[in-house]
Amino acid sequence: MTEEEFLRFLVRHLSSGPEVLRAAEEDCAVVAEGDVSRLYTADALVEGVHFERKYFSSEALGWKLAAVNLSDVAAMGGAPEGALLILGAPSLEEEFLEAFYRGLRQGLEKYGAGLLGGDTVRAPVLFLGLFLFARAASPVFRSGARPGDLLFVSRPLGASAAALRFLKEGRRPPEPLLQAHLFPEPEVELGQEVARRALASAMMDISDGLLLDLSRLCRASGVPGAELEEVPVAEGATEEEALSGGEDFALLLAVPPEKAPLLGGLKRPLFRIGKLVETPGLRLKGRPLSPQGFDHFA
Amino acid sequence: MTEEEFLRFLVRHLSSGPEVLRAAEEDCAVVAEGDVSRLYTADALVEGVHFERKYFSSEALGWKLAAVNLSDVAAMGGAPEGALLILGAPSLEEEFLEAFYRGLRQGLEKYGAGLLGGDTVRAPVLFLGLFLFARAASPVFRSGARPGDLLFVSRPLGASAAALRFLKEGRRPPEPLLQAHLFPEPEVELGQEVARRALASAMMDISDGLLLDLSRLCRASGVPGAELEEVPVAEGATEEEALSGGEDFALLLAVPPEKAPLLGGLKRPLFRIGKLVETPGLRLKGRPLSPQGFDHFA
Structure with a gap:
């Protein structure tokens, strides 16, 4: 499957319900709750696919992971609240971790989100996944445009x-x-x-x-x-x-x-x-x- | 670093704040909001580390990923609400995806959580990360026990x-x-x-x-x-x-x-x-x- 084919696959396979305003084809999943909407998004970066360590400092990697997710929340007009990190790595190197967490937290905290937890696992390749949640009083979707806009x-x-x-x-x-x-x-x-x-x-x-x-x-x-x-x-x-x-x-x-x-x-x-x-x-x-x-x- | 050393590293590096009841050393991050607490957890599985495809069907893999995260919510007495998936794979095989999503959704939906979105990326090794959010009126922590209990x-x-x-x-x-x-x-x-x-x-x-x-x-x-x-x-x-x-x-x-x-x-x-x-x-x-x-x- 190509990525576009997979997106169509997703539309059929994601859950739906009265409170789930949008699940697929948006920057974030949106769940209505009373007067506000809750936004949920996740993005992953993989070494060799999305970045090379030779020109990405550990700190930049943390910042970028935050920025990619924060941008999804920005796209719907949301206020970031918190994040969880999934980190897969061959080993846990303190120097890398200190700098990576510093960049990640700087990015998140600049925009109001705390880093609250996550999971760290051994993996043959370095990969990073971030889950970000946010809220929005009136989220903006991709789907409201009209000819002439x-x-x-x-x-x-x-x-x-x-x-x-x-x-x-x-x-x-x-x-x-x-x-x-x-x-x-x-x-x-x-x-x-x-x-x-x-x-x-x-x-x-x-x-x-x-x-x-x-x-x-x-x-x-x-x-x-x-x-x-x-x-x-x-x-x-x-x-x-x-x-x-x-x-x-x-x-x-x-x-x-x-x-x-x-x-x-x-x-x-x-x-x-x-x-x-x-x-x-x-x-x-x-x-x-x-x-x-x-x-x-x- | 060993995993225990890393957990101590985490305690220093996770965000804290008046509304973050517990961030490290619990099964879920807990954020108080009015009368309820919101629970957030994430777990990842990596091929060759956590499972081998030769004895794990794609459907079982989806179920288990759900179960590992649901168990963290169970541990605090929470009610699961929704989940996002991070999937890294060398290619997108429809047969695998159909069965994997079926198992994942069966696990999640059995316990009240919808699969709302996520991110899918190319990676040299198959890895799966799930973020699960839940709520609890009165979450139970690891930290309340006393001698004699x-x-x-x-x-x-x-x-x-x-x-x-x-x-x-x-x-x-x-x-x-x-x-x-x-x-x-x-x-x-x-x-x-x-x-x-x-x-x-x-x-x-x-x-x-x-x-x-x-x-x-x-x-x-x-x-x-x-x-x-x-x-x-x-x-x-x-x-x-x-x-x-x-x-x-x-x-x-x-x-x-x-x-x-x-x-x-x-x-x-x-x-x-x-x-x-x-x-x-x-x-x-x-x-x-x-x-x-x-x-x-x-």
């Missing part, structure tokens, strides 16, 4: 992928690119503000590349296509990296036109990249694009 | 370890032993009843062997020692397997003597194995025993 991203894209290109070539990336790859900042505050002010019809984080994630937003919302006009490219990154690189952890928002003027009230300006349309498919300045991104199992 | 276990011990002995010798274990190893039943209902009726001063599940887990209960409670009189041994298991085998997923309870008569009101009889004492160390019929169990990193 304007599309925005929260920052220039492609920096993380560009850093990886340097690293794979054995070169040290410019500092801002390296920072984006090793210590990405999840958009927790922005996501909460967008949710609180009900600015977006749909929102998600860009983790697998803009085009692939945008195609998922369209599918979840039942919108046929999107017209992109201008995608902000991080300095030092290529347009291809901005479109399909992945690991941006920027937010992608669909905003009804009548709400667009309200975006000026946000602490940071967003980047308008295009709009959702009735015409099927994705296009950049009229040129058709196929959604490509990272598929672990392709 | 009577010790009980919820069923005969050693069956899972005995099954593993057969399997490692290339022989098929008797059916009840195999069942205990592949499809263990977590004591969710018993744990809830004990908690609701406030019968135990301390409770935990036996996952790493009676002696090792009992020594942890003593340490958490600040009790110097325990005198064991008679430990129920599962048919086909040895006394050594009952004392130190592990993966029993039975409950171990400390019960104040004045409450012992109330145990007769439980749906199933418990097995009285001894009592907590002021004399340091563990003894069985007067013979000193050292707490031995499974240390993944020893």
Whole structure:
């Protein structure tokens, strides 16, 4: 199965119930409870697949694991509460653990989540899984967008992928690119503000590349296509990296036109990249694009 | 670091706060919220470390992953609510996934928890991590026991370890032993009843062997020692397997003597194995025993 086939498998196999608002096809599982929604998400990183120790410090690894999960909560406008860690390793090296836990806790605690426990097991390869829970008064889903809604991203894209290109070539990336790859900042505050002010019809984080994630937003919302006009490219990154690189952890928002003027009230300006349309498919300045991104199992 | 050294490392590195009742040294992390406590736990299984595919069906693997986590919730008297799965695998095989998800969901749903989502990643080795969340009106901790409290276990011990002995010798274990190893039943209902009726001063599940887990209960409670009189041994298991085998997923309870008569009101009889004492160390019929169990990193 490819990753997309597996996602369809999941839709059939996850539990459902009246209180489970969304289980599959969202950044977090959402469970309604009284006036609030509880958000649950999990992400894993595996050595040799998601990172190489030779350019990832132990501290950066901890931070990134936190950031990947926090970004899922940010994407729905949630407030992180707590986390549990699953750590698999051939042995328990104190130096690694001290630095890794430091980075992990810095990331979590910066955004209000405590590290509460977990499980540590022996494994032939280093792997890290984090479970994060959060709450949201009014979570934003991927599925509320409509044709005509304007599309925005929260920052220039492609920096993380560009850093990886340097690293794979054995070169040290410019500092801002390296920072984006090793210590990405999840958009927790922005996501909460967008949710609180009900600015977006749909929102998600860009983790697998803009085009692939945008195609998922369209599918979840039942919108046929999107017209992109201008995608902000991080300095030092290529347009291809901005479109399909992945690991941006920027937010992608669909905003009804009548709400667009309200975006000026946000602490940071967003980047308008295009709009959702009735015409099927994705296009950049009229040129058709196929959604490509990272598929672990392709 | 050994596993015990790592547990001490964890005590220093987990977050704390007024609402975090217990983070380390318990079966679950416990967060107080109004009148209830929320329980969070995580456990991982790794191929070649915790199981071999040659004698673990995919369905049994799913069930066992659920049971290991459910047992942690049972140990504190919680009601399971939901779970997220982290799955790492070299490839996504539909036959495996269908059976694995079936077993996992059967285990979870039998005890009231839905499978809500998670993350699936490519990895050189098959590993499975589950996060389970639950609630408890009055969770039972490991730390409330006192010298003089009577010790009980919820069923005969050693069956899972005995099954593993057969399997490692290339022989098929008797059916009840195999069942205990592949499809263990977590004591969710018993744990809830004990908690609701406030019968135990301390409770935990036996996952790493009676002696090792009992020594942890003593340490958490600040009790110097325990005198064991008679430990129920599962048919086909040895006394050594009952004392130190592990993966029993039975409950171990400390019960104040004045409450012992109330145990007769439980749906199933418990097995009285001894009592907590002021004399340091563990003894069985007067013979000193050292707490031995499974240390993944020893």
